[in-house]
Each structure stands twice: as structure tokens, then as C-alpha cells.
Amino acid sequence: MKLIFDKSVPGRCGVMPAKSDVPTSVNLKPELLRNQDAQFPELSELDVVRHFTDLSNKNFGVDTNFYPLGSCTMKYNPKVSELIASDTGFANLHPLLPQLRGGGMLTQGALQVIYETDMQLREITGMAGFTMQPMAGAHGELTGIMIIAAYHRANGNKKTTILVPDTAHGTNPASAAIAGYSVKTVPSNKDGVMDFDALQEMMDDEVAGLMLTCPNTLGLFNPEIKRICDLIHSVDGLVYYDGANLNAVMGKVRPGDIGFDIVHLNLHKTFATPHGGGGPGAGPVGVDEKLLGFLPVSLVVKRDDGTFALEYNREKSIGYIAPFYGNFAIVLRAYAYILMLGKEGCLRVSENAVLNANYIKERLKGHYDLPYRQVCKHECVFSAGNLLTKYGISALDIAKGLIDAGFHPPTMYFPMTVREALMVEPTETESKETLDKFCDAMIDLTEIAKNNPEQLKAAPISTPVGRLDEATAARKPNISYNCPLCG
Amino acid sequence: MPFIANTDQQRQEMLELLNTTMDGLFADIPEELRCGELKLPTGISQQEVQEYIGELAKKNKTELTCFVGGGFYDHYIPAAIGALVSRGEFSTAYTPYQPETSQGTLQAIYEYQSMICRLTEMDVSNASLYDGGTAIYEAVVMALASTKRNKIIIDDSVNPIYRKMLESYTTNLNIELVTTKNNDGMANRDELKAQIDDKTAAVVVQNPNFFGCIDDFTDIAELVHANKGLLIASCYPTALGILKTPGAMGADIVTGEGQCLGLPLSFGGPYLGFMATTKAFMRKIPGRVVGRTKDVHGNDGFVLTLQTREQHIRREKATSNICSNEALCALSALIYMSLMGKEGFKQISQLCADKASYAYKRLRQIEGVTPRFGAQWFYNEFVIDVPGNAAEVVNKLIEKGFAAGFPLSRYYDDMDNSILIAVTEKRTKQQIGMLAEALEAVI
Amino acid sequence: MAEQGLKYTESHEWAKIEGNIATIGLTDFAIEHLGDIVYLELPEAGDDVTAGTAFGTVESVKAASDLNSPLSGKVTEINEELPDNLETLQNSPFAGGWLVKIELSDASEASKLMDCDVYEEYLKNQD
Secondary structure, three states, X not given: OOOHHXXXXXXXXXXXXXXXXXXXXXXXXXXXXXXXXXXXXXXXXXXXXXXXXXXXXXXOOOOOOOOOEOOOOOOOOOHHHHHHHOXXXXXXXXXXHHHOOOHHHHEHHHHHHHHHHHHHHXXXXXXXXXXXXXXXXXXXXXXXXXXXXXHHHXXXXXXXXXXXXXXXXXXXXXXXXXXXXXXXXXXXXXXXOEOHHHHHHXXXXXXXXXXXXXXXXXXXXOOOHHHHHHHHHHOOOEEEEEEOOHHHOOOOEOHHHHOOXXXXXXXXXXXXXXXXXXXXXXXXXXXXXXXXXXXXXXXXXXXXXXXXXXXXXXOOOOOOOOOOOOOHHHHHHHHHHHHHHHHHHHHHHHHHHXXXXXXXXXXXXXXXXXXXXXXXXXXXXXEOHHXXXXXXXXXXXXXXHHHHOOOOOOEEOOXXXXXXXXXXXXXXXXXXXXXXXXXXXXXHHHXXXXXXXXXXHHOOOOOOOOOEOHHHHHHOOOOOOOOOOOO | OOOOOOOHHHHHHHHHHHOOOHHHHOOOOOHHHEOXXXXXXXXXXXXHHHHHHHHHHHOEOOOXXXXXXXXXXXXXXXXXXXXXXOOHHHHOOOOOOOHHHEHHHHHHHHHHHHHHHHHHOOOEEOOOEOOHHHHHHHHHHHHHHHHOOOEEEEEOOOOHHHHHHHHHHHOOOOOEEEEEOOEOOEOOHHXXXXXXXXXEEEEEEEEOOOOOEOOOOHHHHHHHHHOOOEEEEEEOHHHHHOEOOHHHHOOOEEEEEOOOOOOOOHHHOOOOEEXXXXXXXXXXXXXXXXXXXXXXOOOEEEEEOOHHHOHHHHHHHOOOOOOOOOHHHXXXXXXXXXXXXXXXXXXXXXXXXXXXXXXXXXXXXXXXXEEOOOOOOEOOEEEEEOOOOHHHHHHHHHHOOEEOOEEHHHOOOOOOOEEEEEOOOOOOHHHHHHHHHHHHHHO | OOOOOOEEOOOOEEEEEEXXXXXXXXXXXXXXXXXXEEEEEOOOOOOEEOOXXXXXXXXXXXXXXXXXXXXXXXXXXXXXXXXXXHHHHHHOOOOOOOOEEEEEOOHHHHHHOEOHHHHHHHHHOOO
């Protein structure tokens, strides 16, 4: 393995800069200049292309492998969306143009995309209006919590607590805490969903809101969801819908109709924009009627003459949360995807996502512990607890064994309410053939666990590296190559 | 149905195995909560969507010659970047939780971190943040937590959009946010000195600042360090090809917007927030960090490390709530810096300064145009005053085919006549000449 | 096995009280549960600590725990060598692996802590 820095040959350059056509070169005061050049590698274009092509071959992606990473919705990302996003009419558009006098008319196409996506998302969720600005799901959560705080402040209340379930993604409590709230955790009941009685006991006037993923991270829909919303509302709290799992119920049920006040959607999950190895995503936030005034500036509005404009003068708004209009090129991809799906497509997405998850659950339930046996939604959670007890094989070992079988592993050790958890989310874009191969491999692994556990302990062997020493990595971090200052 | 593989027959087979119906799979959702059919149009084909959105793209006036910057620049993007980042092995992967299946992404992030350290002359970098504005916010949160103090001082020569973002994000936090007013286009030494005290968690400055002026913050770093506070410096990567680095100035946390490193303007995003810091704050940095280690066979490999800082482990006690970042944008930036290399990057950086300097001289020749600030050094952006209302002047220049610059009255009370003009390596001498003629004609 | 003569908390810290000074550490039970410890953050001498609140953190690869002070007082000494020699924490939790020494501000707080036998009993109910 060579780093790009190791491949450097002095004198090479991958891009020839354009020749200067201005008469003089400016000599800045020497004290203002850096005293040594930035130590970037020197490579030809081919060197660079080969290096990164090699690196790409050391990755699993949805394009190469089944990727059932629970709660991440790793569905297929249509290629036409990439083509649309790279259209120079969007890619070369400067975000400050609409802030020039008369500049809004220079960007009508882009503003229309934002406006129409807002309309699509309103219809899909039943909310009254959206901001496209949050640049990821967690950023949407923070925006939502800031809206909750602004709402209570406007009512003259200072509430201090945000409630989250014990099955919540870590981003929920983290978002609430960095917005200045204390966080309390609501336990689950024996059916795997929020314990209503426990919630009731936790209610007091300090409760500013509740954050909920629905269906939850076990893939379970809480039949008491309406009662939960009503209970939070009874102390003037707000209910936040973490849309990470919308893929399970799109077209079947709308958070706005249930009574949720705020929603974030992960466009990179439900609406098929590429996950990019960890972003960029987009996390639009929608609110109900009473919270519209608190949405961040700016908002796109449609004027009577049919043109689109940005509205900045919004008195109650929480203010700027992004420099401009969010990750526009991601919103654009999602917009294209929703146009292609249409109303029937939205329904087919959730139906097939749920069918695929239940199919896997059914095929594997005799082979892995299944802590919650009822019908699941878009994902199902198994436990490798029995394998650990009988053969010393953990969820991690199963995950590594799956890699050798050619599959990206499920999410491991989450949610934390399940011991040795393996959380499988197949998504609707996968075929029955793929699911069957995956299930066959999972069943094979239980046989290997029984007959040849050492093989699993040694897995993976088919990848560029074996299991890595994470303890040393964290104890003595090497996180920058030959850093001149680190020595 | 697009993007759904199962045929009707397969669906039937699967439902039979499950001994249920499609309705049965949703029986757990109470009837009264169900929604009716969505009021969306029927789905359209790939061909139709491409045509439809293609028409919308044409409504955007991207043919204007662009002299607008303000922290977001029209730089040239080498072709190899798009070709490489669009590889599905990179773009359709996710956060590298399973290191063995993600060595490509992990090594790239490690190289990106290393490249950012070399660019800024700092010790450590994270794997990226959303944008330059949220990066300042994250740096402020990091400073508040590290110093256990609650006062933040920011000069108004820092990008006003970022300052507005910081105000929003800190509304619910118990902090004192003090803004100092620039002195003739530079961070205001006197006001900063008067404000820095033993409650000060951090001072936030920018170089080159929003007006394009070049500064050296070594003195401010010394002052804030003497009071046990931190210096947060936001910077423009292209400028660091030639300018003194924040590391050399003594900054504790460096942030910035990486859009200039090979990312299209795309009407505001996705962009790339970067953050680097010193070894002392390595375990306080927000977001993902990749480390180099060994595998069981003794081979080199890469993993996500220092994860106990993060939300998925520490939940409400995490240093940040960030999960998805801008990994693919960081990859673009890494490829950009690799292609440019040591020499190319320096040359582009110098070229931007040269062209801006030429434009400044050329525009000053116009009667009525005056430099806004005294004899300051500027990089690739500068402020001129025009007779009459600047917003009006810029508006008239749109008709002549120019996005001529950014009128500053939008964010600064006393700058009704001022235009901020940015020049990148893509602008030609001829375009600058034409801008000058057009400006002369409208004032 | 916990040691006799020490006082224990429910969050698995121990305190050895000698006159007005208490030495604080982490029990073997806590250390085994954390797994490979990778990082330790301790306060500085002179810092005030309060019974039941965090004075530092201990981290393994996949977990982070607060170190809660069993007693209130002022830190007089910290185990300087320990953060760079984490194996000492693992090998000798009740001796060389001590964390901090504090000068007590309220010696009566000790009566609220568990004795060794009570702590051993308490551990039986932990998983």
C-alpha cells in the first residue's frame, strides 16, 4: 500500500495552469507569504487517475455489492440524477446571484426546483412547509430542535428537556444537547416500542419535545403513536419525527397526519441520492402550520405572476443555518427521483422495502435469534447472542464472515437494546435473487460457526486487509502522514 | 416500476412464503392513521425527467461573466475529478464503519486529512464538516468546551453570512457573542485587545477577510493565548498556495470553505467545511477522523478512530452531533490538490492574486471609482466605491452580461457605494477590460 | 476481586481514605468491562471535585465512561504517569493504577459509600 505522497516525483504536475495574460505579477509583502510551499505530491494526471481508481477498487458500494446496512437505506442511486446535477445550468450557478438586485430572475430554474421539491415533500409528509437548508439528517435534527426552542421562547416558556427513546440514533440526544437541552431517555416496552406508561411518568412542564423515529430502529411501528403525540402536546411539547425510516411507510401514512410537528427527511436515504462514502446528504425539515414562521431564512416563495423569489424578511425565523439554500445539487437529485417515482412509485417503494425485510426475517428466523417476532417494516434486527453462547461467535464475526461471502455487513451492535444486534435493511431496489443469496450466506455462516468457528474468527480473508488493530489506532493516533509538525 | 427489481410474480411468491398479503404487512398501522393516495403526478420516464429539468436549467443565467465571490469562487475544475468521484465504488458507499470493505474511502480520507494539515500547517484534520460556516460554529463549540469559558469575540471582517449562522446557532446557548467592527478593512486590533479577557474562550478571524484584505494574526494569537483563550482562523484554501498559513500565525483551530478545491458552485452546495487543529485538541475535534494502523497480518490499513468523541458512542455527551459529513466533496478536494501538486497549486494561487491586482488597477482608472480602503494588501478580491448606489450599478451591469461583484450594503450599514469584486484564474484580461468599459458606461 | 478497607461507588470507583486525603481509583470490574482502554483524561492538581460528578473520562475503543468522584474536595495530586502507561491501570487497578488524590472537604460523605462486602454483593446483580 502506497500513499499518494509516496508516489510523488519532483517536477510532475497533473494540471497545467492557464498562462497568465495580465502584464505584471504582484509582489506581496514577504511577511504575508508562507515560508515553504504546501507539500502536495507531484504527479501526472495518469498517476492520479490510477491511484484513485486503485483505491475505489478497495471499496464496497451499492453499485458493487448488496449493502444491507440497517437504518442507512442503501438503495440504488439512479445514474440519470447524476447527469441532471452536473448540467452546467445548475453546476455553474453562483449562490449569491439572487442576492443581487434583480438577481432572482437570473436563477428562476433553481428556485423552481427548490419550490417544487418543497411541494413534493409537503404532500409526502403532510407538513405545511419545508426548508431545504439542512445539509444532513443530523443537521436537520439540530434545525428542528432550534425551532422547538424558538417556539417555546416565543410563548414565553423556558423548557429544559428533550425526550428520546432508548432505541434512538445517537444523533438525536447529541443534537438536543448541543442546542442547549438536557436529554432524558424513555425506555422501550417488551414489544420493542416506546413504553407509554414510562413516558407518562416522565411528563412534566419541562418537556420541550420528544424525538421519535417511526418505525423505530428495530423496524417496528408503534401502534400507540397517536397517543404519544397527544400526550406530548398536552404539556405544550412538540413532537419531532426523525425521518431516517420514512422509506418504510411512504405513501401509507404521513407524519403530519399523525400529529408530528416537525419532520426531517434524509434525501440520501429515502430519495436515493448517493451516500458518497459518508456524505454529502441533505436533511430538509418540514413543520406544521404553527411553526412555519420559525423556519430558517431564506424560503422560496411563488409570486402571483408565477415567478419565484427568496423571502428573507421573516421576523420569527431561527435565522441562517446554512450559507445559502442547502445542498442544492442533492435536493435536485431527489427532486428528479420523486418525479420519476410519482404517486404510485412512492407507494411501491415502501411496499417492496417492507416485503423484502419481512422476507429476510422469515427466511432467517430459525437460524438467528429474533428478539421481536412481529411483522417488521423496512428493517429487521437479529441477535447473534445464541451463536456467541454456543460457539463463541459474535455479531462482529458474522459481519466479517459475510464480507468473505461478498456482502456488505448489516449494522452491528445497534440498537443498543438488542444484544449482539445485526440490523438488516435490504431496501426495495434489491431483487428476490439477491435476498436469497444473502439469506443462504447467512445460514451457511451459522453452520461455519458450529463446525469451524476459527474460520469466522479469521475472517475476512478476501479483502485488501484483515481485521485492523483499532485499540492501537486510538491509543497512539496516526492521523496525518509525516506531518512536519508532528514529527 | 423504475428501480424496483421484484416482479409481480416474485412478490407473490414472497408473500406466499410469508403467508400474508401486502395489506397484512402494514396491518400494524392503525387504519385511522393511513393516508389516501398521494396527490403527486404519475411517475415519468428517465427521458422525460431529463428533458423537463433540462428546461429548468436553461432558465438559470450561468452565461454571465462572474466577478462575484464572497467566499464562493468560480475556479477551474480539472476533468479527472468528476471522472473519479463518480465511480460508484466511491459514490455509492457509506461511512466506512466496516474498515475491510472501505479501505478506498478510508485511505482517501487519511490522505485528505494529511493534505489539509500540509495546506494549513496544522497537526491534525478531521474528515470534513458541512461547510465553512458550520465549521466556524463547530470550532466555537469546541473552544467553549475546551476552555469552559463562555465569551466569543468575532470581527465583522469575517464573512457576514457565517456570522449570521453563528448567531443563530448560539441563540440557545449561554454565551456572550461580541462583534468588533473592522478598522479600514482589517480586523480591529484596538477593539479586540479591549475585549480579550479571562472569560474569552476564542477570537474568530478570517484571512483573507471578507473584503479580500490579507492579514497576519500572529499578534492576536499571542494576545488571546496570554489570556488562555484560543484563536479560530477561517481561511481560503486557494490563497494558502502563497499566503502565510494560520499554523504559522499560531491559530489553535483552523476552518474554511473547500469549495474552491474542485467543487462546482451548484447554487450553494454541496460544499466542504474543513477543520484542522493542534495536537493538544486532537481529542476534542468534531466529526469523523481516520487513523493508520496495522491489520492482523501486520499490513498497513486504515480505520475510523477516536470514535468515543462521537454521537454514536457518546450520545448527548458527544463533541458534536455530526454523522454524515461531506466525504465525497473531501475526495474531490483531495484529487484537486493531488492534480495541482506543489507547483500547480502555488501557480494558481499566484495567478488569482495577479489577475485581481490587474483588475484593481484597471478599474481604478475609471473616473469616480475609488478604493474603499487605505493601502491594504489584498488577495483575489477587493472593494471599490462607485458614485451612486452600488446595488443599482451592479443591477445595470447584469444587462451588460456581468455578475460584476457583490454590493456590500446588504451586510454592512455604511457601505452603500461599495462593491466586492472577485477575480479567479478563469477571468481573462479581455473580460476585465470589458467589465471596466461596462462599468464606466453605467456610472 | 474488590479489596477490603476501601470504599466503593455504584459507578465502580474506589476510595482509600487516609486521614484527610483520599486516593481514588477504578475497580477491576469496571476495567474488565471497558475492554482495551485507549485513553484516560484526568483533572489538574488544584481542581475542585464534587461527590457524584465527573472529574475525568476513561475510554476504550467503543465506549467512554465518566470517572465520578466518590467524595468532594480538592485534587492534590494526579497519577501523572498513568495516561501514557495504560497497562498499569489494567494490571494493577487497586495500587499503581490509582487516578487522583484529593483533600476532602467533607469527610462525612464517606459513610454514603459502600464497603467491600456490600460492593461485592452489588456486583452480583450487575451483568
